[in-house]
Amino acid sequence: MLPIILLAAVIAGCTQDADVVKETGPSAANHRVDTLLPGSPMHGVHGLAFNADDELFGASLMGYSIYRIDRESGKVTTEIGHPLGNSDDLAFGPDGMLVWTAGAFSAIYGRKPGGEIQTLAEDLAGVNSINFSLFQTLIDRKSV
Numbered sequence: 733m734l735p736i737i738l739l740a741a742v743i744a745g746c747t748q749d750a751d752v753v754k755e756t757g758p759s760a761a762n763h764r765v766d767t768l769l770p771g772s773p774m775h776g777v778h779g780l781a782f783n784a785d786d787e788l789f790g791a792s793l794m795g796y797s798i799y800r801i802d803r804e805s806g807k808v809t810t811e812i813g814h815p816l817g818n819s820d821d822l823a824f825g826p827d828g829m830l831v832w833t834a835g836a837f838s839a840i841y842g843r844k845p846g847g848e849i850q851t852l853a854e855d856l857a858g859v860n861s862i863n864f865s866l867f868q869t870l871i872d873r874k875s876v
Contacts, residue, residue, distance in 0.1 A: 773808050774799050779821035779861075784828055791819035791832055798822060798832060816841060816849050821861045833859045 775795030782788055788801040789811060797817035800809045810817070811830075819832035819841075831842040831852060840853040840862065853859075 779819065779832075781822045781824055781830075783824045783830070789822060789830070791822040793818060793820045793835060796836070798830070812843070812849070820859070821863075823863045825864050831862055833862050835859055 773795075774790055774792050774797075776792055777790040777799075778793045779791035780788065781791075788803055790799045790801055790808075792799065795817075796814040797810050798812040798819050800811045802808075812819075812832075815836075816834065817832075818834045818836045820835045822830060822832040824830055825842075828845045829842050831840060833839075833856075834841055835858070838855055838857050838859060839851055840856065840859060841849055842852045843849045
C-alpha cells in the first residue's frame with residue numbers, strides 16, 4: 733500500500749509543478765506574432781535556376797517536385813510533380829533542357845522543352861549538385 737501512496741504523492745507533485753510552469757511561463761499575451769512570409773506549397777527549396785526566358789524554377793527534394801515561380805505575383809505552379817520531380821538541384825542547358833538531380837532515385841533526369849522526362853544517368857548514390865559548363869557544352873556540340 734505504501735508504494736501506491738508514494739506514487740500518488742509523486743504524481744500530485746508533478747501536477748502542481750506543471751501548473752506553476754504554466755502560470756509563470758511565456759504566454760501569447762506577452763508576445764507579438766508577425767508573419768514574415770506566407771506559407772509556400774514548395775515544401776522547402778533546395779535549388780534555384782533561371783531558364784533562357786528568365787523564368788525562375790525551384791527544386792524541392794522533400795516536395796518531390798520542381799516548381800515554376802512567378803517573381804512578379806509570387807504564384808507557384810508545379811512544373812514536374814511527384815515522383816520524378818524529386819530534385820535537389822536543377823540547371824538549364826544551352827538548348828533549354830532542364831536537368832535535375834534526384835537523390836531519392838540516385839539519378840539525373842532531364843526534359844527538353846515540350847518533351848518527355850528522360851533518365852540521363854543512374855546509380856549515382858548521393859548525387860547532389862548539377863550545372864553546365866562552357867567547356868562541356870563545347871564538347872557536346874562537337875560530338876553531335
